[in-house]
Amino acid sequence: MKNSLLVFLFLSFTSFAETPVLYPEAFLKIVQTYHPLAKQASIGVQKSEAQILQARGGFDPILSHYSTQKTFDGKNYYEYHAPELSIPTWYGIELSSGIENLGGSRLNPSQTLGETSYLGISVPLAKNLFMDQRRASLQQAKLMNQMALQQQRSILNDLFSDAMASYWNWVKSVRVLKIVDQNLQIAEARVSFVKRSVELGERPAIDTLEATTQLQYFDNLYQAKWVERENARLSLSVYLWQENNSPQELPAEVQPAEVTNEFAWIADFDLNLSSLLEKAYANHPDLSAYQFKIQGLQVEKKLKFQSLLPKLDVSYNALSKGLSPSLEARPLFENNYQYGIKFEMPLRLSKGRADYALAKLKIEEESLNLAQKKQQIQVKVSAYVNQVESLKKQIQTQEKALKNYQALVKAEESRFAQGESSLFLINSRETKAMEAAEKLTELKAYLFKTIYALQASAGVLI
Missing domain, CATH: 1.20.1600.10 (Outer membrane efflux proteins (OEP))
Structure with missing residues (x-):
């Protein structure tokens, strides 16, 4: 017909x-x-649009939760729960917020007992500052x-x-x-x-x-x-x-x-x-x-050029007791904070140069x-x-x-x-x-x- x-x-x-x-x-x-060829060409465009959506996924906020507990010989060594929300941004900066709940009798002295909350930021200062994989x-x-x-x-x-x-x-x-x-x-x-x-x-x-x-x-x-x-x-x-x-x-x-x-x-x-x-x-x-x-x-x-730069990442967390992170203005390094610096650089840069x-x-x-x-x-x-x-x-x-x-x-x-x-x-x-x-x-x-x-x-x- x-x-x-x-x-x-x-x-x-x-x-x-x-x-x-x-x-x-x-x-x-x-x-x-x-014609099938015309339809196939249209499918190619649709696939590329799906790949854009896939790439945008690199900037999706991530909600995670980590739980661990150890009990041995009737003793509660530790119990740890840590929900976190991290938000990647376009400029390589990553924001994070989370809660830590720690209890038990055998704890690392560097950890804080009870409930704490934090607001954090991680910033690349060299490699991945102007361009990264995402x-x-x-x-x-x-x-x-x-x-x-x-x-x-x-x-x-x-x-x-x-x-x-x-x-x-x-x-x-x-x-x-x-x-x-x-x-x-x-x-x-x-x-x-x-x-x-x-x-x-x-x-x-x-x-x-x-x-x-x-x-x-x-x-x-x-x-x-x-x-x-x-x-x-x-x-x-x-x-x-x-x-x-x-x-x-x-x-x-x-x-x-x-x-x-x-x-x-x-x-x-x-x-x-x-x-x-x-x-x-x-x-x-x-x-x-x-x-x-x-x-x-x-x-x-531009991305490969980043391989020629040293990796220098700085992270900072503002800490608070309880479930509500404190946003009150105060000096960043006076009290209730945690920071970290990570430096890494290949000595010959062979892979980066190649x-x-x-x-x-x-x-x-x-x-x-x-x-x-x-x-x-x-x-x-x-x-x-x-x-x-x-x-x-x-x-x-x-x-x-x-x-x-x-x-x-x-x-x-x-x-x-x-x-x-x-x-x-x-x-x-x-x-x-x-x-x-x-x-x-x-x-x-x-x-x-x-x-x-x-x-x-x-x-x-x-």
Whole structure:
């Protein structure tokens, strides 16, 4: 059963009494909405959004509770309970608050018996002050999300380009089949006419053989072009999917849109080389993806630089008896406090220097890839622009040639009617005219495919 949206798009801009038409815009809408590659690209973006949420988890407040007790030989050595709430902050500072309840007969003299509470702060003064793993992970996750959005655009850009190449190949095969069919009908009518003329004694019997030979040629050609059209229709169906992720074959009765004025139609596209290159450098998804990747590596470089710094962490706890931490103003180191300083530094910094060097090399490597990709895009866009200009000129020349071939056919038919020509010459003229019409159709289809490929190469097809 056909998908309702698919049917609606087939019939867009046509009345129900007409043959259903598949327009390029409607076709791309179907591809964007239902094609598996388009859906996979969307999943990639959703995964990157989940990774942002995962990285934010590094800044979630943590509620913990530690309990321990020791009883031996009927004696209560100790019983300890310590609930705590710790709050990491963006700048590497960690706040904490908790309660300690300690009892028993065998205690460490440095511990306080009974219930105490505290408010604490821990600050890195060297390593991890300006960048740490939590901040780096979140920044990189956000950049990877932007990179995933660009990769989604790149996938759709390439998918649309391939889909439109199949679309215009299908258009070409449909139109060529119509051209051959028209010639086949003319050949059938001529065979009937010649047979009657032979029966009336107006033509020699050899003309029947000449007309029949031409009919057989067009009949075989029609069969070959019919196969090409059917195969093109099947190739186009590769890009047609339904909402339930099942493939949809293009119905045989659907026809492509008619383009009466090709040069007016392509006027809607930007074909200017300078303009396209400017847009490509600013917004091409592949270039943008490289730029976000480099920004992510720069975050990694900042993180690796921290490995070259000594670790100097300072912690301070304001202590109070009972369950309520005291917030009254008093000198920090006068009474009821606990502080700590931790210093750590590798003597050779071998790992830190290596990690930092690797981070810089990764940035250099991706910068070279970006420059190379930019050059490839420039060459590709320039080549397609040249091809478009050449095809436009070829089409104009071929249109004139087709008119000349058609005029020769009419002239030969007039001479034949006056007895000054032969069926052989008419057949030859008709074959040349048909080949010229087929060539013109191929050039037009190639022009449209090239224009879409040009837009894709500049990254503006999506």
